[in-house]
Amino acid sequence: MKETPLISVIEDFNLYVVSEMPGSDIYRESDIQLKPQLMPCFQKEFQSYSSSGCVDEHLADPFKEDNIMNSSMSSLTSHKETTTKADDTNAGNGKATVLMSDQTGEELPSVSMNFFYATAREKEIERYGEFLQCLSGNVDDHVESDILGGTFFGEQHHELFSPQNIELQAAGGQHDKLGASFQIFPEFLQRDEACKYSKESLGSLSKESVKEADQRHRGIRRHLHFGAAISCNHAGNGTHETANLCLPARQTDFENLVPPHVETRGISGIWQAGSCSQTATLCSSFSPSACESVRSAQNYGNRALSACIPSGGDLHLNSFVRSESVGSEFSTSMKLGSNPHQQEETLMSDRDHYLCKEIDGIPVLSFLGEIYSHLGYEQQESQAAAGAGSSSYQSSSIMQTPCDSLHLIPYEQQASLCKGTMPSSEYADIVEFSQMSPERNRKKAKYTIKSEGCRRCNCKKSRCLKLYCECFAAGIYCLDTCSCENCINKPEYEDTVLDMRQQTEARNPLAFAPKVVSNATNSPANMMEEGKWMKTSSSRHKKGCNCKKSKCSKKYCECFQGGVGCCYGCRCEGCYNPYGNKTETIYRRAERWNNPSQEQLDTLESHNDCIKAERPNQFSSTWEELADIGQLTPPSHCLLGAVASSGSLNIRDCSKKFLGQSQQESSVLSPSGYLNWHHSPSSLTPKLYGCEALPELSSDSFFCNMMEDATPETLKNTCTPSTEGVKSSSPNQKWVSPPKIRSHELRSSSSQGLRSGWKFIMQDLPSFPSLAPYSKSQAAIHQNDGDRKGSTGYQ
């Protein structure tokens, strides 16, 4: 290993290290051409970052020399090609990514977001610099390069820092791909023990000076920025439609990173995820969970897919509602790009190629629409999306589509993952579906929905502008694959859609919030344990159900649908929710979650096989959010943000209660405190930024209920005898505010709880941007109503 390049490598985007790697010539000769238009993206980052005073001259004007960029791009992918042929797919992927970054100089919101993220994580990165000292010693070249390349970041487990494992990663990690290479893992950065462990594993500690380490970490920081930039460009890989479809459940992650000043119209509110669930992909550019999801895919098969395909409950795709903002800008630039052929390659808008599409001759699964619609969500996220919302499906990477994530997985593996996630027959149908014409797709949509847990609406009268519409509710535009009639929820009616969202939000600030919120009581590992329940025992529906006849054991019940048990917020009668009911103590529920009885499993299975199939999605979505969102987001932020989005709620009391908690949590959960829950301007005002201000609140009911969400059920149930076993009715037909003492207890215990990993998480946060003039869209609506008046009975 050469000693000298180390510093310069970092200072120069790791270029030199890469160039000295075996096979690096391939990259020098690579046909990857970073378009000049991409420059603004980087410039912004670097310039913004110049305050740190560590921007090199060529960084100040990083694109002055095309070679630099080309080399940079090469460095990002070089280690892949120098490892195994199996990774060849990355080359194509990387190329696609770069090409997708084709911009026309437009400022990319995502860039700011990325920058913000990176900046916000500066502290952690500082710590990471310290960590690097632990590794700088005897790590050989390719290991180093791999670390710099991001593979290192891509792993959350300390074990991976052992020389052997690093070797393995460098040699052929499946996720050692472009996307995964840009992982930023704040969680990892927070682990002092990681450094400790690495020291032990490597057996030789760094002898480099702190200064050198600092230089290195600076370089890495830049590298991260670069990666972020790529990621953001990645995000813009599609038209509105693509973005809409591919929204992962983890959009929230990304939105959380959005600084207040960033225009986030395209990212309505905050996103979720919940899910597409969401989600596993958008986040991939920023969070460990993304990489984890990829790895999980490799290790656990179907889980990967679930990570990418959140189920309805957790998914929230709000952020991408305004795909026109983010998505359209990208799409526009894409459309205007100079290379139609390349665009054609990268864009996945062709619905005839939802699945099994080839990019650069490499077969990849392109999960769009039907499959990703509810990433997020519950967690969805998005959704949808992502799911997003997340899944809730509910319930993100931001800018990386699920498709992109999947691109990191060889086709065969993706296929197996798909098969592992669903019955073979359904898988076959999905494939068949993907191969059908749009016309047939439409007809088949319903089936796809059922089999995949991804939804497309079938609205007839609401014009997809009310929460009746699942697309609208998930914060996404309807697609051609929807079976809706007179649909207005389309980009061409953007203003109208936004207005309706605004109205809906005014009516219910949480209307677009994920339906399922989680208390992170379990580690991702626990939650992902094979055959176990995937959602935490304390996950619950944000508002609670009101079931009368379904006994909360059918999908009529939103709790059941979201895969969570009923809680006190529910007003259900005769609750037989197999996930849990109100009379159940938290301990019992937790026990059940960890060790579901056969009867319970049978119940679930008999009631809805689909739920069972989706569970992995929900899990992945959930734990991912625990992994990254949870790390980044103090509960109170989430709550405040959610409430703030209304602009009218009065939760002053509750907010006060939470303020201290949030601050405390911030210090505990997020060293970079201010990097939390940055919603869209419309949903979270800058005042809330950094917990400096509290929103005006009108009713503490919401907050108290949310608090109750986070309140151990033992506290809630102390006065609620169970009279008929699991059967119960709702003694409280209305939401109840927890006794003050509960809040106090909760608050006082929050510190302990949080330190032990007990976090409250709203999987996806709310709100669409409410930027469009009401009158304008209203006029459009009226006009539309007029057009339809008397014929549709539209409300």
Place this chain on the structure above:
DNA sequence: GAGTTTGAAACT
């Protein structure tokens, strides 16, 4: 695939 059931959303 049509019809029914269900409960959330919207409305009054």
Place this chain on the structure above:
DNA sequence: CAGTTTCAAACTC
């Protein structure tokens, strides 16, 4: 805020 209506998904046949 309660009651009613509307709506679309879930479900059944």
